[in-house]
Amino acid sequence: MKQSIKLLLSRDDMTHQRGYWVITNALRDAGIEVVLGGIQTPSAIVETAIQEDVDIIGYRIMQGSPKVLVPLLIEKMKAREIDDIPVMVGGIIPTKDEELIRELGVKEVIHPYTPLNSIVETINKICGMPSEQAEE
Amino acid sequence: MYKKEFLDKLSKATQKYEEEVNQILDELPGAEKERITSSGIPVKPLYTPLDVKDMDYFKDLSFPGEHPFTRGVYPGGYRSRKTNIRQITGLGTAEETNERWKWLISQGVTALAVIGVQPWGYDADDERAIGFTGKDEIVCDSLYDYETLFDGIDIGKFSVHLIAGSAFTLANYFAMAEKKGIPLKELKGSMSNTLKPSKQCLDIIEFCMKNVPNFNAGYLDVRNTREGGCTAAQEVGWGMAMTKTVVDVLVARGIDVDDFASRITWFVNSGPDFFEEIAKFRCIRRMWSRMFRDDYGAKNPRTLQARMHCQTYAPQMTRAQPFNNMIRSAYYGLAAILGGVQSMHINSFDEPFATPTELSASLSVKTQQIINFETGITSVVDPLGGSYYVESLTDQLEEKAQEIIDDIESKGGSFKAFESMRNQLRKEAIQLQDSIDSGKMVIVGTNEFVDDVDIQLKALEILQNSADFEAIKEYDPAIRDKQIARLEKVRKERDNDKLEKAMKRLSDALNADDENMMPATIEAVKCYMTQGEYARVVAGANKQITKTDEEEFLG
Numbered sequence: 001m002k003q004s005i006k007l008l009l010s011r012d013d014m015t016h017q018r019g020y021w022v023i024t025n026a027l028r029d030a031g032i033e034v035v036l037g038g039i040q041t042p043s044a045i046v047e048t049a050i051q052e053d054v055d056i057i058g059y060r061i062m063q064g065s066p067k068v069l070v071p072l073l074i075e076k077m078k079a080r081e082i083d084d085i086p087v088m089v090g091g092i093i094p095t096k097d098e099e100l101i102r103e104l105g106v107k108e109v110i111h112p113y114t115p116l117n118s119i120v121e122t123i124n125k126i127c128g129m130p131s132e133q134a135e136e
Numbered sequence: 137m138y139k140k141e142f143l144d145k146l147s148k149a150t151q152k153y154e155e156e157v158n159q160i161l162d163e164l165p166g167a168e169k170e171r172i173t174s175s176g177i178p179v180k181p182l183y184t185p186l187d188v189k190d191m192d193y194f195k196d197l198s199f200p201g202e203h204p205f206t207r208g209v210y211p212g213g214y215r216s217r218k219t220n221i222r223q224i225t226g227l228g229t230a231e232e233t234n235e236r237w238k239w240l241i242s243q244g245v246t247a248l249a250v251i252g253v254q255p256w257g258y259d260a261d262d263e264r265a266i267g268f269t270g271k272d273e274i275v276c277d278s279l280y281d282y283e284t285l286f287d288g289i290d291i292g293k294f295s296v297h298l299i300a301g302s303a304f305t306l307a308n309y310f311a312m313a314e315k316k317g318i319p320l321k322e323l324k325g326s327m328s329n330t331l332k333p334s335k336q337c338l339d340i341i342e343f344c345m346k347n348v349p350n351f352n353a354g355y356l357d358v359r360n361t362r363e364g365g366c367t368a369a370q371e372v373g374w375g376m377a378m379t380k381t382v383v384d385v386l387v388a389r390g391i392d393v394d395d396f397a398s399r400i401t402w403f404v405n406s407g408p409d410f411f412e413e414i415a416k417f418r419c420i421r422r423m424w425s426r427m428f429r430d431d432y433g434a435k436n437p438r439t440l441q442a443r444m445h446c447q448t449y450a451p452q453m454t455r456a457q458p459f460n461n462m463i464r465s466a467y468y469g470l471a472a473i474l475g476g477v478q479s480m481h482i483n484s485f486d487e488p489f490a491t492p493t494e495l496s497a498s499l500s501v502k503t504q505q506i507i508n509f510e511t512g513i514t515s516v517v518d519p520l521g522g523s524y525y526v527e528s529l530t531d532q533l534e535e536k537a538q539e540i541i542d543d544i545e546s547k548g549g550s551f552k553a554f555e556s557m558r559n560q561l562r563k564e565a566i567q568l569q570d571s572i573d574s575g576k577m578v579i580v581g582t583n584e585f586v587d588d589v590d591i592q593l594k595a596l597e598i599l600q601n602s603a604d605f606e607a608i609k610e611y612d613p614a615i616r617d618k619q620i621a622r623l624e625k626v627r628k629e630r631d632n633d634k635l636e637k638a639m640k641r642l643s644d645a646l647n648a649d650d651e652n653m654m655p656a657t658i659e660a661v662k663c664y665m666t667q668g669e670y671a672r673v674v675a676g677a678n679k680q681i682t683k684t685d686e687e688e689f690l691g
Contacts, residue, residue: 012267012268013268014689015360015689015691016360016363016364016365016691017364018364018365018689018691019453020566021565021566022365022562022565022566022569025562025566026569038550041263041264063268063271063272063273064267064268065267065268065271065272065611065613067268067269067611067613068266068611068613069266072266072267085495092489092490093486094489094490094608094610094611095489095597096610097386111455111488112451112455112488112570113454113456113582113583114452115573116569116573117573
């Protein structure tokens with residue numbers, strides 16, 4: 001029996017969080033173990049990722065600046081030697097920020113209205129899981 | 137309202153019509169067989185007097201400006217006063233926001249609103265501020281920032297809405313007004329002081345009741361709950377239930393309902409379901425007036441008036457075909473004005489990309505101006521009143537909202553039922569997403585009518601790259617450095633001894649058994665206490681002053 005994927009889902013700030021919860025629900029339905037980081041700074045994300053030994057990090061950015069927060073996250077991941085953990089970023093990501101963060105190694109950028117099953121597919125692909133996993 | 141003979145004849149004729157039309161729709165491929173509103177109300181192809189046969193004009197509608205206010209808060213409607221064009225503004229430091237405000241005023245905004253004045257709990261030089269300072273909101277660390285923000289702005293003339301629920305924010309606003317020589321009695325405005333049983337919330341309401349009579353210090357934020365996925369009926373029902381709970385707490389404190397309930401603003405949404413939204417605004421007014429008059433015995437006619445600030449629905453502002461958003465926002469805005477709201481912010485088309493630019497903010501202003509000055513709809517109060525459809529929807533929404541209120545009351549009120557409301561909200565959001573992903577709910581350009589090549593997006597990007605004005609706002613991280621310099625100036629130039637004493641006084645005020653926290657907060661902010669310093673004083677108090685967003689944000 002294959003191990004399920006463990007994903008840390010964090011977000012940058014309070015207030016609007018509908019997508020955060022809808023995605024949590026969809027990922028859990030697909031058998032992905034979601035660790036709810038809640039509102040976390042890049043430092044806190046790194047600590048939780050290590051503590052929970054996650055396979056992948058999902059970072060929702062809406063209020064903050066992706067071109068500032070993501071490099072900060074990656075820098076802190078490098079410092080703690082966990083920069084091999086893939087990172088997905090979602091939320092309100094301006095086009096230029098998206099280009100920059102992809103160049104830095106972010107595996108996928110999820111914009112609003114990305115169908116939920118395709119987000120699951122993407123996670124499975126990134127984590128090297130066969131797509132049958134999504135149907136279980 | 138109608139004679140029995142007439143209703144019998146109509147009933148037979150309607151039945152005949154419904155059979156005919158159902159048969160036609162059943163047989164026609166692609167015909168819409170079913171339509172249900174967000175609140176689960178089934179919508180028929182046609183409405184007739186049968187649907188409003190029990191309506192009592194004087195009891196259920198009456199006149200605008202009279203209980204139950206279904207038709208409008210003021211007798212003259214928009215003939216007396218058009219909606220406040222109140223575009224939310226907040227970018228960079230106080231300097232940039234001040235500039236934008238002045239520009240927006242030149243474009244025709246008639247009221248102001250600022251975002252970013254809710255304290256973060258730390259100053260801009262804190263590590264946690266990296267990536268956030270001045271990005272989608274203003275950064276205000278101390279009175280110096282408020283002075284800059286309002287420099288050259290006539291706060292005696294403009295109503296100002298502060299998007300914050302903090303005494304720190306309000307104290308700064310009042311201190312700034314005092315320095316400008318404007319007495320508190322003359323200030324018009326409101327703040328996002330969402331109703332909750334926290335010392336801070338209630339102290340703010342009480343202080344304003346006594347000292348700032350034209351400032352609406354209570355807020356019902358159901359708009360953000362709707363953004364979170366709830367239905368129109370929940371927007372109304374949860375709003376009413378939350379009001380009830382706070383009113384009960386205040387009445388138990390010995391406060392007269394008429395003293396504070398007249399100073400609560402509804403913050404409502406306006407979204408895609410056009411007629412349901414119109415019915416919703418009418419339903420809110422009717423339920424509010426009935427509750428305060430019949431359940432609480434309010435005497436002040438102003439207490440019975442549910443005044444609404446509206447911000448249009450953001451989740452359907454799409455990245456794909458972004459100019460569609462202008463059209464969406466226009467329709468949402470139209471529904472709000474047909475529904476009789478007092479003030480409105482129309483979301484800019486570039487919501488999914490960045491904070492509004494001058495271009496997109498201007499278009500939002502123009503949208504309201506076109507509705508207000510070109511369409512003619514503002515010349516008649518409650519123009520859709522009497523529509524069999526709209527009246528029926530208003531009634532049905534009220535029924536559904538009442539069920540929701542009763543359910544929450546049975547659970548002990550909205551504070552006790554909070555978790556269950558939040559769980560319900562999450563469920564609605566999931567269902568909503570299902571209907572989008574399945575294509576059942578059409579979003580033009582996103583899940584239907586999609587372009588292979590999105591020329592709107594291309595046009596926007598070309599504009600961004602080639603225009604000599606800002607087409608999409610880009611965040612400049614150097615804003616944080618600018619703010620840190622402002623912060624350091626404040627710390628250097630203020631009288632730190634005076635500040636120490638004022639902060640000690642504030643601490644004593646917070647720890648006292650029954651002292652309103654506003655006066656001491658105002659004195660402390662006058663000494664240029666920063667938000668980080670304020671947060672430390674509050675954290676050191678012997679009681680809980682505020683509730684965290686996690687504890688009380690329903691969204």
